[in-house]
Every structure is written in structure tokens, then in C-alpha cells.
Amino acid sequence: MFVIDLMSRIPVYEQIIKQVEEQVLIGVMKSGDKMPSVRSLSIKLSINPNTIQKAYTELDRRGLIVTVPGKGSFVSDNATELVGEKSRGKIENLTEIITELAYAGVTKEEVIETVETVYKNVEV
């Protein structure tokens, strides 16, 4: 479910947050789905419970999950919208990276070819 890279510079709790966002985005996790419990996930990933909790607290703060004390955490109703909005905001990153590629000598045609390929493979 989650793959953690302990050697990464990105903190474990952020890796978890990011992977939840991704899975919601691509539809693997859906509204109402139950998240693994803090303890079970901490055991599965061999990560301290506090670190998992930190990720869950932040996910709750962002509104991606809803936490019911004693019951567990669940993917919120508007989780999909939230990650969708966030991703759409990344169109600026797109501008940035294309600019860099342009300076590096990558032609417009190559970039567009890449765009075509991606959209062919996604087919939402």
C-alpha cells in the first residue's frame, strides 16, 4: 500500500501524505475508505507510531481524511476534489520545467510528443 524510502531526504511522514494524495488522485482510494490504523501501519512499515500519527494529523488538518476517535480514519467526502485542486495548481511547475527544457534545447515538438503519449496512456 505504501512504500517508504528511509534514505530519502523527504521525511517519512511527508512520503505517507504524498502517497495518500496520489492514491486518492488516481482513484485507488475513495471517499469513505478506511485508512489503516496508526498502529497497524506503523507495524507494517516498521515505522514509529508517532510518525504515522504525524502524517494522519496533517492529512486530517488538510481535510483529506476524517478521524473518528475510537473508530479510525476514513478518506473524506471531498478528498478527491481537494487533491484535484492541488494538482491543478501545479500547472505552474509545468511552465517551469518546460522553460528549462526549452533552454536545454528540447524542441517544442518533442515536448508535445510527450504530452500526447501521456494522455494516450492515461485515458481517464
Next chain:
Amino acid sequence: MFVIDLMSRIPVYEQIIKQVEEQVLIGVMKSGDKMPSVRSLSIKLSINPNTIQKAYTELDRRGLIVTVPGKGSFVSDNATELVGEKSRGKIENLTEIITELAYAGVTKEEVIETVETVYKNVEV
């Protein structure tokens, strides 16, 4: 010349490296140009000389600058090619971000529009 964000999670020395790469890429810095001295830059940016040195050592190791003891550091002859190659390698990042945008509901047309705009403004 350089803008450092002390609050950033990216280490200062990496920020310097990245900015040198960028300036070489867009042609602001050219082969043979003299780099500011370790000491002068450390004063200008109010950064410890060791941190600047760390950036310069790494830039030298990567072949982006050539260091002549007693004289100073200079942008290397093949610096432009080096950063060009590196940036061209980022076409994978492009795939990644476009995939995310696709899932987020951004249409292919919007993405291509962005590509067109960038290439119009760059005009190398």
C-alpha cells in the same frame, strides 16, 4: 546574482549550485566567466565561507567550474553542454507532472496551450 532562502528545506549550498546551473543554462553565465570568490560571496550573502566552498567544490567535481588555486574559479568550457544534458534528462519529470495533471482533470488542450505559451516567450 544569487538569491538564498535560509528558510528553505533545500540546503544553501545546493541552492547556490542550482542557481549557477540555471544561469549557465539560460546563458547569463558563460564559459570563462569568473565566479565570485568564496570569501566575497560569503560576505555578500552573509553565509559562512565553508558553505560557499562546499558549493564550489561540488560544482568543480561536476565539471561546471574550473578552479585555479590562487586565481579563482571560472565557468568551465563545457559547462553549457553539461547543464544542457542534465536538463534534457528531466523529460521524465515532465512525464510525471503531466500524468498528475491528467488525473487532476486538466485537459490535453490546456497542457499544450501551456507548452505553446512557454515556447513563444522563450524564443531562444
Next chain:
DNA sequence: ACAACTGTACTAACACAACTAGTACGGTTA
């Protein structure tokens, strides 16, 4: 009621990397 879950709260300590501080050495230039 009770055991076994759930999330939450808190303090203390560890580990690592970035960064700073200070000093010293050798080459180059005017």
C-alpha cells in the same frame, strides 16, 4: 462488563545533516 481495538497527548532523547566558527597553509598578483 470486559478485552481488544481505535485515535490522541505528552515528555525525553536520539540521529543526522546543514551550517557556523576559527584557524592555518600554500599559490598568485600587483
Next chain:
DNA sequence: TAACCGTACTAGTTGTGTTAGTACAGTTGT
């Protein structure tokens, strides 16, 4: 010779991610 240049090294600080351990309260199913 003075004033630059890069380099080297040790020591110490700082911040933050992470761990460790414990404790408390709500929910579930038997």
C-alpha cells in the same frame, strides 16, 4: 610584501525528523 585567491581541518551549534515509552479516552464485539 601585502592582499588577494582556493583549500583543509577540527569543533561546536542548530534544527528537525524520528524514536521510545507511557498514559488517557472513545468504540466495538462478545
